[in-house]
Amino acid sequence: MFDINKYEFDQKHNCLEIGGEAMVFHCHHYMMNLQRTILDADYIESKLFLIGSAADSIYYQLTNLCQGLSIDESKEIAQDIYKTFGYGLIDISSMDENGIELQTTKSFFSKTWSLKYGNSKKPVDYYTTGFLAAAYAVIYNKNLKNIFAQQNACMACGDEKNTFLIREGECNFATYPKKHATVFKEVPKVSLNWEYEEVITNAFFGAHATMVGDKDGLIPAFRVYLVRTQSDYVNRLQFEFAKAMMEVAGEYGETLAGELLMEAGHACGFFTYGGIMNSPEWEGAVKPYLKNKEDWIRGLAAVVNTMGWGYHTAIELSESRAVFRNYNDFEDLSYMRMYGTNTRPIHWANSGGFKGLMQLVYNTDIVNGENIETEEGFRAMRRSKIGYKTKMTKGISCGDDYLEVEIYL
Amino acid sequence: MNKDVKPIFDWANTIGDANINNRILGKVIPVLIKTKIVLTDSMIQEQPTIMVPQNVYDAIKDSTENLLATQYQEEK
Structure with a gap:
């Protein structure tokens, strides 16, 4: 249902926007290094923004992408972008008004954390936790501030699969104010000055x-x-x-x-x-x-x-x-x-x-x-x-x- | 009593990540702040000895062992 080719690359500003969100590629070395850096500082309650940052962006993006779609179509879009963007596979067909208990064996975060750092003591897929919270909020018209989202098992910890629980309840992640629109800086560019x-x-x-x-x-x-x-x-x-x-x-x-x-x-x-x-x-x-x-x-x-x-x-x-x-x-x-x-x-x-x-x-x-x-x-x-x-x-x-x-x- | 913590950083640099000094500092920064000590990666690289109070030494040792998942063998 979701087709990346429908989104035109902005050659003037060298960027790509999908559903109101600027999209950038990152490699697993960067993503894992960044997450480990944050988790190293165990005196910071970083779980709040590790989940919250994902939930906020995806809430905004899915709100735009799912406009006018049915519940089933919206679920399909959420699954499709998750896969297209390289985060693994999720099946949210069983999501309903009460939330979802989701299992998956395909996770970018769990796979590449293990690949780079070996086993983790705690679950590492905060992104998917935030993604699922946002999908639930958008598809069932819930306020992000009333959602509880948690990863309970993680392949990076040696578990057979990743499991997540998403339901209405006391919010356990950070939520943020509405964002401003993108403002590009329109100035003449100094080029690479290279014939090729x-x-x-x-x-x-x-x-x-x-x-x-x-x-x-x-x-x-x-x-x-x-x-x-x-x-x-x-x-x-x-x-x-x-x-x-x-x-x-x-x-x-x-x-x-x-x-x-x-x-x-x-x-x-x-x-x-x-x-x-x-x-x-x-x-x-x-x-x-x-x-x-x-x-x-x-x-x-x-x-x-x-x-x-x-x-x-x-x-x-x-x-x-x-x-x-x-x-x-x-x-x-x-x-x-x-x-x-x-x-x-x-x-x-x-x-x-x-x-x-x-x-x-x-x-x-x-x-x-x-x-x-x-x-x-x-x-x-x-x-x-x-x-x-x-x-x-x-x-x-x-x-x-x-x-x-x-x-x- | 102050103790030289430089050997721990030297040891960490032989087996740890390239930015292990900063990772250790990131772990112990609350202790450093409490004792009003400022340590940076370049100070660690440049100074031959780094004398710190025992509690800071212990925090750096524990955090380094934790990051590297290996015990530090102190020279007698």
């Missing part, structure tokens, strides 16, 4: 629509598992974590939170960008145009500008120093939709990603075909003496025209 940018970008426009959940509802691509996630969901996780750390330890806590969040972006830059550069698609459509290491970075930017994360470009680019920009980056736009303006840059995922890209190209031998996908490869690269530093200098949510970050030795 257009041909590469054009080759990949539309490719995002081929990255949809398989029979298990997963998106294995570029040697990682991808999810197409609601930008506001994943970014609220970052912002709420940073806010909670600020409450615990002031500026010290917020700074540490930023470094931890940047590490998740760093892992994403290393594994996903590395996976793209090792892929047959790169070999065929990008590599023939690459003459030097700087071209590898420009080529990567030309590709990822078709994925919904904004428009990436490089203002300066050398091994010792680079200045990157992202016009209409997904983190700042999310921040402004949900929180308004800020006084300090908050684009940790983008900045970590740029740093990971620099490390990948200049600090590994990927340009000569080295395979760098392993966790040990990541650790070795991060421990290398040639470590890049990151300075987040501009952000749209701070009133600037674009995101800007300096990466330097």
Whole structure:
């Protein structure tokens, strides 16, 4: 019933919106690293926003997607987007006025948590818990504030399946005020200034629509598992974590939170960008145009500008120093939709990603075909003496025209 | 009595994640704040010794062992 091809990629702003929600791809390395970072801080009651962030975004999205549909059609849409976006499989046909007790054996979160970190002591699929709460609220016209949602068993803990209980009751997750509409920053862009940018970008426009959940509802691509996630969901996780750390330890806590969040972006830059550069698609459509290491970075930017994360470009680019920009980056736009303006840059995922890209190209031998996908490869690269530093200098949510970050030795 | 916590970070760096220093700090930040101690990843990397009160040492040791799921063998 749900067809991703019906949603046109916004080439002007390099983004994709579905049901009023901006959608971005993330890899399992990023998602798991982000969630582990949040859970590590066990003095924060993070369950509230881990579930609440998902519930809020999906409630908004499903409200738009299910307008005018019957209960059965709405259930189908919810199941379809869950699968299409790469979160696994859910069957909510038994959901009724009283809620649902759901079981599934296909879960992105449980599978990839185990893959990356082994067994967990506690259930890890907070996203699906929030998703089901939102689906119940939308389909049966309930207020999110009157829903109880819980995961009771998790394959990441060694259970045979994931189980969830959703019903009316005292709400056990955070709910949030209504969001603002997306406001794009309409300014002239400095392009990559590279003769092959257009041909590469054009080759990949539309490719995002081929990255949809398989029979298990997963998106294995570029040697990682991808999810197409609601930008506001994943970014609220970052912002709420940073806010909670600020409450615990002031500026010290917020700074540490930023470094931890940047590490998740760093892992994403290393594994996903590395996976793209090792892929047959790169070999065929990008590599023939690459003459030097700087071209590898420009080529990567030309590709990822078709994925919904904004428009990436490089203002300066050398091994010792680079200045990157992202016009209409997904983190700042999310921040402004949900929180308004800020006084300090908050684009940790983008900045970590740029740093990971620099490390990948200049600090590994990927340009000569080295395979760098392993966790040990990541650790070795991060421990290398040639470590890049990151300075987040501009952000749209701070009133600037674009995101800007300096990466330097 | 103060104790040098640097060997624990050194040990953690030989077997842990690349950002293990920040992960440990993230675990113990409430204790650090209570004792008015500020530690950062770069301080840990640069300073040869890091003297902290016993309760902070114990918190860092416990959190590191918890993150790495391995016992730290203190040098006698």
